[in-house]
Amino acid sequence: MKLLIPGPVTTRPEVRAAAGHDFAPWDDSFRPPYQAMRRGIARIAGDVLASHAVLPLQGAGHFSIEAALRSFLPQGGRILVPLTGSYANRMARLAREAGRSVIPLPASETEPLDPARVAGALAADPTISHVGLVYSETSTGIVHDPDAIGTVVAAAGRRIILDAVSAFGALPLDLRRRPEIDAAVFTPNKCLEGLPGLAVTIARIDALLATSPRQAGSWSFDLRDIHEGGERDGWGSFRFTPPAQIVNALAVALDLHAAEGGAPARLARYRENARVVFEGMAAIGLQPCLAAAAQGPIVVNVLAPGDPSWSLDRFVAALKARGFLISNFYNTERPSFRVGCIGAIGPDDMHGFVAAADAVLDEIGVRVRAPSP
Numbered sequence: 220m221k222l223l224i225p226g227p228v229t230t231r232p233e234v235r236a237a238a239g240h241d242f243a244p245w246d247d248s249f250r251p252p253y254q255a256m257r258r259g260i261a262r263i264a265g266d267v268l269a270s271h272a273v274l275p276l277q278g279a280g281h282f283s284i285e286a287a288l289r290s291f292l293p294q295g296g297r298i299l300v301p302l303t304g305s306y307a308n309r310m311a312r313l314a315r316e317a318g319r320s321v322i323p324l325p326a327s328e329t330e331p332l333d334p335a336r337v338a339g340a341l342a343a344d345p346t347i348s349h350v351g352l353v354y355s356e357t358s359t360g361i362v363h364d365p366d367a368i369g370t371v372v373a374a375a376g377r378r379i380i381l382d383a384v385s386a387f388g389a390l391p392l393d394l395r396r397r398p399e400i401d402a403a404v405f406t407p408n409k410c411l412e413g414l415p416g417l418a419v420t421i422a423r424i425d426a427l428l429a430t431s432p433r434q435a436g437s438w439s440f441d442l443r444d445i446h447e448g449g450e451r452d453g454w455g456s457f458r459f460t461p462p463a464q465i466v467n468a469l470a471v472a473l474d475l476h477a478a479e480g481g482a483p484a485r486l487a488r489y490r491e492n493a494r495v496v497f498e499g500m501a502a503i504g505l506q507p508c509l510a511a512a513a514q515g516p517i518v519v520n521v522l523a524p525g526d527p528s529w530s531l532d533r534f535v536a537a538l539k540a541r542g543f544l545i546s547n548f549y550n551t552e553r554p555s556f557r558v559g560c561i562g563a564i565g566p567d568d569m570h571g572f573v574a575a576a577d578a579v580l581d582e583i584g585v586r587v588r589a590p591s592p
């Protein structure tokens with residue numbers, strides 16, 4: 220089965236095999252994979268182990284986004300969140316429920332965020348300390364530009380919390396050149412092609428240590444405490460039981476990432492995957508959601524056909540019978556199905572998917588493939 224979803228992604232057998240060992244997480248045998256994980260991640264982020272901490276947290280990506288929001292903003296602290304799609308909405312909710320003040324910035328779902336709008340919102344409100352930015356909006360497939368936005372945020376003397384969950388390991392991110400980023404968050408089970416169960420924040424050490432101790436208001440989600448605990452015990456283990464098997468699998472996935480040629484090579488493969496899907500869908504009469512210029516390499520959304528016999532559930536089930544699993548829900552304003560282009564898959568798989576989609580539409584009786592107006 221090929222998982223054509225934007226995480227958890229299809230993985231290589233070597234990665235899954237690495238999860239098949241028993242570990243005592245406090246034992247010395249856990250150190251080498253944990254150290255390899257920290258080094259590999261810091262290398263991808265621009266070789267930043269001297270200036271940045273690699274802070275893992277058990278659980279899903281949302282947990283680390285919440286931890287970053289709590290750890291870098293005090294109670295009542297103010298964050299501008301450009302509402303670029305459903306993952307930006309999630310960041311806003313995490314911040315709000317943690318008692319931080321969210322200043323929403325309405326934004327388009329179909330075009331990249333305009334840095335001038337962020338600059339304007341920051342100029343209008345000097346009490347905003349941070350911008351919460353989603354790098355790759357996994358709900359629509361648009362990639363926003365952390366360099367262009369970072370430049371205006373830095374010029375305004377503010378900071379960024381970056382949701383890089385579906386970007387890290389493929390899209391460029393050099394934290395040495397982006398000092399306004401306090402925290403960049405990701406999970407292993409997207410572009411790093413590892414397993415789920417862990418989330419990671421790469422945080423500026425000076426900025427983290429400039430926050431008040433315990434401002435997170437939650438021991439579980441306190442990045443400063445994770446950092447100080449790691450420094451105290453020499454980064455031998457986590458504060459609480461780590462998902463040791465997942466860390467071991469991530470160490471293997473990072474070796475495979477380096478062997479492939481790092482983030483640039485991975486991005487090139489994903490871009491080609493996305494191109495095959497984008498052009499293939501148009502060739503069989505379906506309409507991608509985005510204009511080609513706005514289409515990112517991580518997911519391609521395709522507008523639901525207007526035919527009355529269209530059913531997303533039947534489409535997904537018939538594709539699954541042919542070996543391809545796509546998301547079974549809509550998360551854009553106009554209904555669209557979502558095809559993930561990341562994971563241990565290549566252009567041949569994507570050609571196979573296009574052919575399967577073409578056959579399945581006939582099979583479920585969809586004659587009109589154009590979307591409803």
Ligand SMILES: *Cc1c(COP(=O)(O)O)cnc(C)c1O
Binds near residue numbers: 225357
């Ligand atoms: C996948 C994803 C997340 C986090 O998802 P979890 O289910 O919490 O791991 C957050 N932001 C973006 C942009 C994502 O793609």
